[in-house]
Amino acid sequence: MTSPHHASGVHSVIGVDAGTATPREADHLIHGLRDRLTLPAGTFACTHLFRTGERRGATISLTLPARDAATRAGTDTVWQELLTTLPAGTGLVLGERSHGPAEAVGTARQAAAAPPSTGRAVLYPGVEQLTGTVTVADVLDRTAVEHLVVLGAPAGELPGTTRVWTRNHVRPEWRAGTLTLTLVPAAGGLLAPFEVPNPTPCCADHD
Numbered sequence: 001m002t003s004p005h006h007a008s009g010v011h012s013v014i015g016v017d018a019g020t021a022t023p024r025e026a027d028h029l030i031h032g033l034r035d036r037l038t039l040p041a042g043t044f045a046c047t048h049l050f051r052t053g054e055r056r057g058a059t060i061s062l063t064l065p066a067r068d069a070a071t072r073a074g075t076d077t078v079w080q081e082l083l084t085t086l087p088a089g090t091g092l093v094l095g096e097r098s099h100g101p102a103e104a105v106g107t108a109r110q111a112a113a114a115p116p117s118t119g120r121a122v123l124y125p126g127v128e129q130l131t132g133t134v135t136v137a138d139v140l141d142r143t144a145v146e147h148l149v150v151l152g153a154p155a156g157e158l159p160g161t162t163r164v165w166t167r168n169h170v171r172p173e174w175r176a177g178t179l180t181l182t183l184v185p186a187a188g189g190l191l192a193p194f195e196v197p198n199p200t201p202c203c204a205d206h207d
Helices: 023-036 069-085 102-113 136-142 201-206
Strands: 011-017 044-052 055-065 091-094 097-099 120-123 133-135 147-150 163-165 173-175 178-185 191-193
Touching (some): 011 069, 011 102, 023 044, 023 069, 044 102, 055 102, 133 136, 136 163
Parallel strands (some): 147 178
Antiparallel strands (some): 011 091, 044 120, 091 097, 173 178, 178 191
């Protein structure tokens, strides 16, 4: 499946700094926004670590398809929904638009500029297909993930029949424009995503 980042047309990226301190907290925020915002099909939501002086945390980016007037209007809708959904003190950036305290706007601007060069993807096309055990071919054919690597193994294409135990928690990363999933060996001859799921119930419910 070809990622919308590589399709022709323009994409709108909204950077958000809502004060989340860790990727796990940012995940929780993204899942909450997914349930409350009018996100168009093809949206990517990523987390981004930052450190500015003594302040550090995790921002998010929402990359929305905006190939025509209708989808651009959808981006405006999402922007307005964010303004009324997120708490005071949140920094938001969309192109030349910004909202919030200067420091939070600065880190939100960094998040908006990050994908598709860097970022850890939480929402992306096809993520709902990645539950239970799937094959490498399933991942590549049904989702926006473009490349899979096994940590510590020689580079090379994995057989399409290789089984991947998703643990219902698959977080690929942007690497120089390619959405890449890092895997590690798991029990029973399976592979599994390198990142272990959050064990806390609040996020387990979302996954």
